[in-house]
Amino acid sequence: MALLEQKTMKTADILNEFQASFFAMSRLASFPWTFVENDLLSNKSSELISELLKQTVLHPLCRRFPPSVRYRRMFLSELIRRQEAADCDPLDQLYDALAEVLGAEEETECHKSYLLPSGDAVSLLENIALISEGTTGLVTWEAALYLAEWALDHRQVFNGRSVLELGSGAGLTGVTICRSCSPHRFVFSDCHATVLQKLRANLRLNGLSEQTSPAASVAELDWATATEDELTALGADTVIAADVVYDPEVAVTLVQLLSKVLSCSSAQVQPEILICSTVRNPETYSGFKQQLENAGIHHEVMAAPVSHVFPYNRLAAIELIKLYR
Known part of the structure; x- marks a missing residue:
């Protein structure tokens, strides 16, 4: 039980780190990708990716105050790359989100x-x-x-x-x-x-x-x-x-x-x-x-x-x- 609680807490921390980094438009290389890779490989599930989407691109804050089009496109492409590398089942909402930004026009602000x-x-x-x-x-x-x-x-x-x-x-x-x-x-x-x-x-x-x-x-x-x-x-x-x-x-x-x-x-x-x-x-x-x-x-x-x-x-x-x- 203690191990499960520790993993749950670790996952929550990772989700918070992804969310803070995404909305501040931090360099993608600074994100805790190793945890995501390990989770995808061990579980063969897209559940973590789905949660990451909810905390970032699909979060109400992103709808109201979106990071740049290019940044969201790069972020979603990175999620897709890592999910496909782990041979997990495709996640429709991930590709739908990418399709939305692919058609958006980049701005100076x-x-x-x-x-x-x-x-x-x-x-x-x-x-x-x-x-x-x-x-x-x-x-x-x-x-x-x-x-x-x-x-x-x-x-x-x-x-x-x-x-x-x-x-x-x-x-x-x-x-x-x-x-x-x-x-x-x-x-x-x-x-x-x-x-x-x-x-x-x-x-x-x-x-x-x-x-x-x-x-x-x-x-x-x-x-x-x-x-x-x-x-x-x-x-x-x-x-x-x-x-x-x-x-x-x-x-x-x-x-x-x-x-x-x-x-x-x-x-x-x-x-x-x-x-x-x-x-x-x-x-x-x-x-x-x-x-x-x-x-x-x-x-x-x-x-x-x-x-x-x-x-x-x-x-x-x-x-x-x-x-x-």
């Missing part, structure tokens, strides 16, 4: 959904291309996922607070915080017109607005021209940013902005500032830290591990720092 521990999902409209319209802000990057996981582990940092996010991109971190961490108010910000448009659309997709609780809004914020009065009006007591240190020139304007954020707050009530970065170029990142020190801004590395909630490349060098003066 798709939905990615990130499953929360509560069972809820953050669904975002993202661009399929990593870089489009001259910006990287139309997709979700690893540091945003890491910062969202850190927020889920440290909800008290955001509870009842007014939060400003710099360079919000597609909105994953902010929507996660709004959904799970009970801030009083959350301001998403960026300076690229297309990113701002996408942000507003993603807030609507997730039922967030200035009339909801928390109150959520989108602000155009140009780091190079933002004034202390403008920052004071935003009234943030927590400031966050993810994957914004990727270019030396951008880092210069970011440090200037952070200096203004700290200058326009009283010494007794300085905002909590958290910057999360994927360290792709160590020279650029160390240069950013040096500029912070030159501006009289100190940092502390938040090195504690985070709970694994979202599927992404955990081999990437990601660092979260807290700033203070």
